[in-house]
Amino acid sequence: MNMAKWRSYLPLATLFLLMILGSLLSDKFLTYANLMNLLQYSAESALIAVGMTLVILTGGIDLSVGSVVALTAVVSANTQHLGVWGILAVVILIGALVGALNGVVLTKFRVEPFMATLATMAIFRAVALWYTNGGPIIGTVTPAFSNIANGSLLGIPLPAVYVVVVFILGYFVLNRTPFGRHVLAVGGGEETSRLFGIKVERVKVIVYIISGVLAALAGLLITSRIGMGEPRSGFQFELVAIAVVIVGGTSLTGGRGTIGGSFIGLLIFAVVMNIMNLLNISSFVQPIVRGLIIILAALAISRMVKSKSAAAEAS
Template identity: 40%
Template sequence: MAVAQRSRTSSWSAVLKPLLGQGALIALLLLVAFAAFRYEGFLSAYNVSSFFRYNSMFMLIAIGMTFVIVTGGIDLSVGSVAAMSSVIAALASPYGLLAGLLAGALAGALVGLINGLVITRLRVEPFVATLGAFLGARGIAQLASRQNAVSVDQNGTFTKLGQGDFLGLPIPVVLTLVMLATGMVLLRYTRFGRYALSIGDNEDAARLMGFNVDSVKLGVYVFSGLLAGLAGVILASQFGAGQPVEGVGWELTAIAGVVVGGTLLTGGRGSLGNSMVGVILLGLIFNVLNFENGKGIISIDVFWQNVIRGVFLLVVVVMQSSRLARDNH
């Protein structure tokens, strides 16, 4: 009898464990169902398109952040890099869409390269190194723009990158899907991705196994910077101007989305698909709050968004820490 009961319990655990591991996805589906029932126009083509067009910037940054966190690192510079890249892309936009795109993306990759070199060559902790880049990139953005928004060239094709559609999808979403597919291939099917996961799991063991740890880390931070740069290009193209004061708290949004998706802050485990679910869930919370504000029942100031992000991240980190403690026991 006891054996049969243990068998049933084990069977239920086998069924429930995968479901519990998809908590973010379940929460997302429940939130969508609630909002679709409560708010007229929530599932309209305009709202869905606008939501993904805007949140594609955070999704791009979260792709790079997933790689960074998987190795056990952190990148606090991504918000400032996006702001800096938006200014550089705007300044280059008179030379065409490709010039603006490459200028912004490469500027981000350059900051990522500096981050990687400081971390791997000078042995500075990622938190400190990327905090320095956070301040430096923000300063460059303000100097290059003279602390004003920099208008993009309205006569060329640059604005189509952020405002146009391709095959019925917003172009920023198409770009995000391409980078997401690239990231998934890198993480799952290449030596680079396997090494990144191994480094996060146990860096010393990875070195003993002969992995080129420094090269992988360098590549991870360059990739993160590149994607933050692309987010900055979309920012400039979508809003018609480089935004030197934008990007505040974007690193928190990316980290929160990645952690909500189940990537361990300690490294060694992560999923880009789940990171996207986490970012969408967090973005959807703010979308729902905007609809609720429109009903006039409550009114939540835009400045509360960072408070909500912070609390959201804190709760998830505490839950993740408790789960790790239980697993270790």
């Protein structure tokens, strides 16, 4: 097995070592309650990371997801009279619309994904703040709605179930459908994809819609969990999602990456944060550690790409 192949297993090896470290540092780490807690509080990041993976695989980026979380968090808190299914429908519609807006702006108007979603990030956050006059919507969440994030299935917290389900669905879409193959093809080369009859613009719009819907559902989940609509929800969620995807081995240039890798990336971040919480490390220090992980992941990916290029030149 060559060095490049070994490096592809680096995220999994890192997770394994972190699990060992966690078990050595705290006797609470490997308990069922703690592991379920770890998954439970990763649910919002999991939803956003799957959408972000698909976007990045096409060579794009979606900086608006955190603001979409905030927007749907406040809307879901203010539409409790519609019932759970009504709220869900409204939230999905909002997510689809904002995702479609992102997709159309960058495909029809040829705006770079970074700039397009940077602009919508500011717009959606401003709309959320305007909608609530800058304050939270408190005391409106019904017990049925609260159960979405605080309930359980066969003793397993529902958010932990959501994490597993969303990654399974993401894996199926990317690896078992023509659309998934088109996503990878577009990220590998747009002009080549067009020559093979792939509708590149349509693929891009769809991945941004998926990203928008999953971010919207994350906003709904936050409101269900905390019991109020907070317009400042989702702060820096886009950075966390991008970091999860990078740590999982997906290339920011598109065309290379897996949903499974993003799942491993999510667990790496969740385990690191969990260990620091168990050790009572300051919340001000935790972002520093997160940043260092991103730097190390970027270095590993950069070296992997260089080694592949060198191997290709040698052959």
